[in-house]
Amino acid sequence: MNSAIAFRNILFKDMKNYYLKPPNISWGLIFPFAWMGMLLIKSGSAFSISEVFPGIVALSILFGTTSMLSVTITFERKSRSFERLLLAPLKTELLILGKITGAILFGIFNSIIPVFLCACILKAPVNNWFLLAAGIMLLSITSTLLGLFISVAATEVFEAQTYSNFFRFPMIFLCGLFIPVTSLPLLLKPLSFILPVTYGVDILHYSISESNFLPPVIDLIILSVFSIVLFYFSIYNIRRKWIK
Amino acid sequence: METIIEVKNLKKSYDGIIAVNRIHFKVYRGEIFGFLGPNGAGKTTTINMLTGLARITEGQIFLRGKDVTHDIQSVQKIIGVVPDENNLYEELSGFDNLCFCGALYGMKKNDRERIARELLNLFGLKDAGRRKFSEYSRGMKRKLTFAAALMHEPEILFLDEPTTGIDVASVRHIRNLIRELNRKGATIFLTTHYIEEAERLCHRVAFIDRGKIITTDTVEKLLDANRDAHMVDFRFAPVSFDISQLTEKLHSRFPHISCVLRDPGTIRITSRQVTDIAPVVSFLASSGLLVQEARIIKPTLEEAFVKATGIEINLMKK
Numbered sequence: 146m147n148s149a150i151a152f153r154n155i156l157f158k159d160m161k162n163y164y165l166k167p168p169n170i171s172w173g174l175i176f177p178f179a180w181m182g183m184l185l186i187k188s189g190s191a192f193s194i195s196e197v198f199p200g201i202v203a204l205s206i207l208f209g210t211t212s213m214l215s216v217t218i219t220f221e222r223k224s225r226s227f228e229r230l231l232l233a234p235l236k237t238e239l240l241i242l243g244k245i246t247g248a249i250l251f252g253i254f255n256s257i258i259p260v261f262l263c264a265c266i267l268k269a270p271v272n273n274w275f276l277l278a279a280g281i282m283l284l285s286i287t288s289t290l291l292g293l294f295i296s297v298a299a300t301e302v303f304e305a306q307t308y309s310n311f312f313r314f315p316m317i318f319l320c321g322l323f324i325p326v327t328s329l330p331l332l333l334k335p336l337s338f339i340l341p342v343t344y345g346v347d348i349l350h351y352s353i354s355e356s357n358f359l360p361p362v363i364d365l366i367i368l369s370v371f372s373i374v375l376f377y378f379s380i381y382n383i384r385r386k387w388i389k
Numbered sequence: 390m391e392t393i394i395e396v397k398n399l400k401k402s403y404d405g406i407i408a409v410n411r412i413h414f415k416v417y418r419g420e421i422f423g424f425l426g427p428n429g430a431g432k433t434t435t436i437n438m439l440t441g442l443a444r445i446t447e448g449q450i451f452l453r454g455k456d457v458t459h460d461i462q463s464v465q466k467i468i469g470v471v472p473d474e475n476n477l478y479e480e481l482s483g484f485d486n487l488c489f490c491g492a493l494y495g496m497k498k499n500d501r502e503r504i505a506r507e508l509l510n511l512f513g514l515k516d517a518g519r520r521k522f523s524e525y526s527r528g529m530k531r532k533l534t535f536a537a538a539l540m541h542e543p544e545i546l547f548l549d550e551p552t553t554g555i556d557v558a559s560v561r562h563i564r565n566l567i568r569e570l571n572r573k574g575a576t577i578f579l580t581t582h583y584i585e586e587a588e589r590l591c592h593r594v595a596f597i598d599r600g601k602i603i604t605t606d607t608v609e610k611l612l613d614a615n616r617d618a619h620m621v622d623f624r625f626a627p628v629s630f631d632i633s634q635l636t637e638k639l640h641s642r643f644p645h646i647s648c649v650l651r652d653p654g655t656i657r658i659t660s661r662q663v664t665d666i667a668p669v670v671s672f673l674a675s676s677g678l679l680v681q682e683a684r685i686i687k688p689t690l691e692e693a694f695v696k697a698t699g700i701e702i703n704l705m706k707k
């Protein structure tokens with residue numbers, strides 16, 4: 146049994162059907178501009194591009210992946226086409242890997258425009274390109290896995306959307322994008338530390354302007370552990386809840 | 390005969406509701422085995438457990454000797470499933486749907502495309518191959534869903550109500566294909582709530598009701614149980630008076646026959662020996678009925694089913 150064929154086809158089908166559809170592509174293109182515009186208005190004319198660079202990258206990824214994956218999976222479960230995948234002789238891990246890879250790539254794609262805009266057009270200095278790439282990748286992975294986590298909890302498409310927003314909007318303020326984690330009220334700090342995005346943003350801060358609060362190695366380790374735990378926890382839940 | 394599916398003491402409950410209640414049955418290689426029962430009897434739940442879509446509460450299932458609970462992937466390689474509702478991708482074309490299903494079983498591109506084309510031909514969907522699934526009619530959707538289950542050339546086919554809710558021509562087409570696939574060696578497990586479908590297609594049938602199997606036998610044996618029943622239907626012109634008492638009156642006049650009002654215009658009499666119908670007709674005439682037709686009814690699976698389950702046929706046909 147050639148599992149690679151199954152994996153590839155699950156991935157390609159999702160890319161073609163969901164991620165490469167014009168509305169989603171244009172979302173990935175327009176979104177970063179919208180955020181930059183907003184920040185521009187907020188701060189008058191002068192804002193340090195290095196300061197907002199990580200934020201725009203992180204938000205583009207977060208908003209591109211989390212709801213996309215949870216909505217598509219919930220939609221397929223609702224329309225029962227997901228049963229096809231459950232009937233196929235595939236390991237649950239492989240099947241889910243096939244489903245999330247599309248969203249991860251979509252997250253990475255969404256970061257290209259803001260990176261290009263900030264680094265190439267607005268000439269924001271980048272301190273470490275390698276860590277920037279690693280940060281983007283890990284942020285895509287963790288925000289996609291959050292989407293997977295949500296799709297296990299949701300049964301209706303609108304629920305998937307609501308839960309995504311429930312996660313995302315507080316995250317904007319808690320993960321150190323606009324308010325540094327170190328200056329958050331004491332009560333909110335623990336909340337910030339349990340969010341994987343916090344560490345992804347920290348890597349971005351480091352890679353762009355070295356304004357991080359944890360050593361990047363620690364961030365990388367924490368994010369990897371987060372990803373593995375979230376992945377297997379979701380697999381466990383899927384086996385328990387989707388095969389009733 | 391080689392046993393290909395063996396189900397032992399199978400039970401399924403959903404938060405206290407028992408959907409399947411300790412059933413046992415065997416399916417032999419090369420046969421068409423029918424699961425016949427009304428809506429809510431537990432047919433789909435049984436298929437879901439057999440195919441890995443539902444967890445088994447109690448009991449065991451073996452497919453070709455493999456335990457479904459422990460080795461679902463080896464089982465899934467050799468089975469094809471046509472679910473009760475079409476579950477292909479609306480936004481993909483017929484051809485792409487088939488190819489995608491083939492890919493899930495690790496089929497190579499050339500093989501998938503070749504078999505997909507063959508199946509589109511076989512199901513009369515050649516011209517619709519490039520059209521989106523969402524644009525298909527109900528009958529076409531059913532056929533493509535059926536074709537998708539055949540992509541990886543499975544040994545055992547599970548068909549959950551394959552002909553429910555589609556047009557007559559598609560029903561005929563699908564039934565012929567089921568026979569054809571069976572002739573070519575596929576073992577077929579099918580559920581239906583159409584008695585006549587079970588009778589026409591299946592070699593053996595299990596009657597299932599409220600999660601329990603009432604009886605399992607070959608169609609011939611089930612029919613034999615009623616071979617000595619002689620039935621005649623009397624059809625009469627519509628009347629304006631109440632005829633609900635008529636069957637009782639008829640029975641007290643002719644004690645050796647039993648009678649039922651099949652519908653407002655038909656009375657059926659059943660007896661253990663051949664009955665002279667002339668006195669019955671004149672009795673009916675004297676009660677004010679104009680008998681227009683008397684027809685001898687050959688015993689069908691319907692009678693066997695009613696006898697075994699006590700379920701009114703009208704409930705089955707809806």
Ligand SMILES: Nc1ncnc2c1ncn2[C@@H]1O[C@H](COP(=O)(O)OP(=O)(O)O)[C@@H](O)[C@H]1O
Nearest residue numbers: 403406407408427428429430431432433434435
């Ligand atoms: N997911 C489920 N949760 C709760 N009850 C269910 C579920 N699936 C089926 N049932 C119940 O199990 C019984 C059998 O259903 P089903 O197997 O679908 O019957 P059939 O296919 O013969 O019409 C019904 O009473 C149904 O309501």
Ligand SMILES: [Mg+2]
Nearest residue numbers: 432433434473
């Ligand atoms: Mg059913």
